[in-house]
Amino acid sequence: MILLRQYADSAELQSGLESVLAVSPLRRLQTTRGFYLSVQSSNCGQLGWVSDRQGYRYSELDPLTGKPWPSMPAVFRALAQRAAEAAGFAGFDPDGCLINHYEPGTQMGAHQDKDESDFGAPIVSVSMGIDARFFVTGPERRGRSRAVDLSDGDVVVFGGPARRYYHGVRKLKYSEHPRFGAVRWNLTFRKAG
Ligand code: MD3
Ligand code: FE
Numbered sequence: 049m050i051l052l053r054q055y056a057d058s059a060e061l062q063s064g065l066e067s068v069l070a071v072s073p074l075r076r077l078q079t080t081r082g083f084y085l086s087v088q089s090s091n092c093g094q095l096g097w098v099s100d101r102q103g104y105r106y107s108e109l110d111p112l113t114g115k116p117w118p119s120m121p122a123v124f125r126a127l128a129q130r131a132a133e134a135a136g137f138a139g140f141d142p143d144g145c146l147i148n149h150y151e152p153g154t155q156m157g158a159h160q161d162k163d164e165s166d167f168g169a170p171i172v173s174v175s176m177g178i179d180a181r182f183f184v185t186g187p188e189r190r191g192r193s194r195a196v197d198l199s200d201g202d203v204v205v206f207g208g209p210a211r212r213y214y215h216g217v218r219k220l221k222y223s224e225h226p227r228f229g230a231v232r233w234n235l236t237f238r239k240a241g
Pocket of ligand 1: 146148156160161171173182204206210211212213214215216217234236
């Protein structure tokens, strides 16, 4: 797990984010048990992560629009590749980017990202907007966790053994970001297919 503080220029990513969401808007995904996740999500790129009563999977089509996900903005891809290379993963070629939108009070429980086909590829996470406390336990869900506060522009590359670690986000505290308001955005670049 490699932390690249203040690595991304979120102002540069903001218009790409808006253009993606104009095509595939944010929505609340449902779990197999019918509960809604508190974060709102969308995707760009060839494959998007979706969850509903049928389960979790990657899909080439946005179930909301019935159309392919918007393509990955060039500035998104370039950032993900540059960060991966800086962390020792040259040649990272993401085919999907999950966009998560957090409001104060929102959290994400401990989970593993295991719906991708290639665990040799890292996941690159980009945080924008207000701060969040990210936590990682390790290969087991339970046990001692380590906390990392993630701020606007921070990039984390999860590769090697860390790729399979359980992780989540603590309940977001209220604060405001000058451009994003009381919102946190997280982009995760994946090699899903
Ligand atoms: C560690 N997102 O989208 S980013 C997720 O802030 C997710 O929105 C959180 O967990 C967020 O799946 C945390 C950090 C992250 C992302 C993927 C990982 C850490 C990871 C995959 C494997 C190990
Ligand atoms: Fe995750």
